[in-house]
Amino acid sequence: MTGRKRDEWPAGPGGFPLLVSRPFPQENSKGPSVKHIAITAFITVLIVSYLAGCASAPEHHPPDIRVDVPAAWSTGGPEGAGLRLGDAEWWRGFNDEELNGLVQEALNNNYDLLGAAARVEQAAAIARIAGADLAPQASLGFQASRRRQNLIGIPIPGRVGIITTRSTSFGVSLDTSWELDLWGRIRKGKSAALADLEASWADLAALRLSIASQTVKAWFSLIEARLQVELAEQTVESYQASAEQVRSRYEEGVRTSLDVRLSLANLAGAQALLERRREQLDRSKRQMDILLGRYPAGVLEGDTDLPGIPEEIPSGLPSELLVRRPDLLAAERRFAAAEARVSEARRAFFPRLTLTASGGTLTEELEDLIDGDFGVWNIAAGIVQPIFQGGRLRANLAQSHAASDQALAQYATAILNAFGEVESALFSEQTLARQESFLAEATKQSDAARQLAERQYNAGLVDYITVLETQRRSLTSQSEYITVRRERLNARINLHLALGGGFELAEEWNQFLKSMSSTETEASVE
DSSP: OOSOOGGGSOBOGGGOBOGGGOOOOOTTOSSOOHHHHHHHHHHHHHHHHHHHHHHHSOOOOOOOOOOOOOSSOTTOOOOSSOOOGGGGGGGGGGOOHHHHHHHHHHHHHOHHHHHHHHHHHHHHHHHHHHHHTTSOEEEEEEEEEEEEEEEOSOOBTTBOSOEEEEEEEEEEEEEEEEEEOSSSHHHHHHHHHHHHHHHHHHHHHHHHHHHHHHHHHHHHHHHHHHHHHHHHHHHHHHHHHHHHHHHHHHHTTSSOHHHHHHHHHHHHHHHHHHHHHHHHHHHHHHHHHHHTTSOOOOOOOOOSSOOOOOOOOOOOOGGGGGGTOHHHHHHHHHHHHHHHHHHHHHHTTSOEEEEEEEEEEEESSGGGGGOGGGEEEEEEEEEEOOOOSTTHHHHHHHHHHHHHHHHHHHHHHHHHHHHHHHHHHHHHHHHHHHHHHHHHHHHHHHHHHHHHHHHHHHTTSSOHHHHHHHHHHHHHHHHHHHHHHHHHHHHHHHHHHHTTTTGGGOHHHHHHHHHHHHHHHOOOOO
């Protein structure tokens, strides 16, 4: 110790040392300095605040929700490792170049997709905002002021009455602030925003898959409607010829007027059916235009016939479905975002440590702003521990708990629905294949029966009611055969949808992950 010893201090009255004359302790004094006391108090307050925050924030106990994932599909299906990379554009398997162009046009021009893409951009901006608080904030300011003040009652030699003063000041400063994310509250908010961004992108991918499937289905419905119109036109022509033949035989006295009226009624019914088929065709054309982002003029012509069914696709394993369907990824990401917000709300109970600093110049003359002699600066640190906010923090935490539980339940529901869609699609593939086979045979036999009944009627062996019945059955079986062919194509589309349409291997998904990495490291001065 370099200070003087007690016996070396100056003596006062009575020989006692003059304590007031004791030198100020040196830096190497064994006693605690003001700096050490401040640091100790700071750490103590920080620890106490943290413990108080932990005690105030209740734990989250999510509901026990479990979804059993089977080892294989109960309906069966082709074995294999699931969709391949090329299946991301599964509609090309129908070998229709016009259809390929229409799907691409729909993906480029559909307004629902444009809106979904805008939502992705919005989510990306929100993610950048959420991560901005992790970095220090800086701003450059300039101020100029002119002040006038009246001084009353201040005794100044040579001045009486009210004294007026005027002053001018100019200042320029660089102000910075930084909240140290000691407990990870800001990072959790950023994680939630990034998960929301991933969910919005998955929504966009799911919508692209949906728009593609809707376009392909609408194209096949258009072709079916055209085939139904052609069948109805052929039926009207056939019934017209039959009615004329019956009338001719009636005029010869061979047939009765009942046969004439039945034939005319049959013809009128066929003509009404033709008009209904034409209306369905027109509606299909306009619906196709809307999907393509065109004005619904209804001038698009369908193909001449429905395509054949492509080769069977491997259904993969049920467990693979969780990473192959974009809608399931979106649900999982929303649950992850909700969990991150639970952690964020819980950390809001903890103290916040903020560092601030500013530096610049302050002068009465504008030209002195760049003179370092007029420099000013300030450095500060502060801790804020929430104590009472009217229950806002607890209510916010309870709300985040409920939102997380809701997201988990929605995710489980989405998984079950996805499994159900795959099972239904696989079952439809099998049953519709058998239906098509049976209806093909029914069409063949009913048409042969119609021809036989017409020959027997002309020979006078059967009545006209028999002819009408065979004609009706022939028309019905042919119409149903066209419909079941289109339904088989739709079932294949539904299976592609249920299996995710090759989503998990799409190149754009990898590009999206890369964009996520750049989003996390991006720094903005805005």
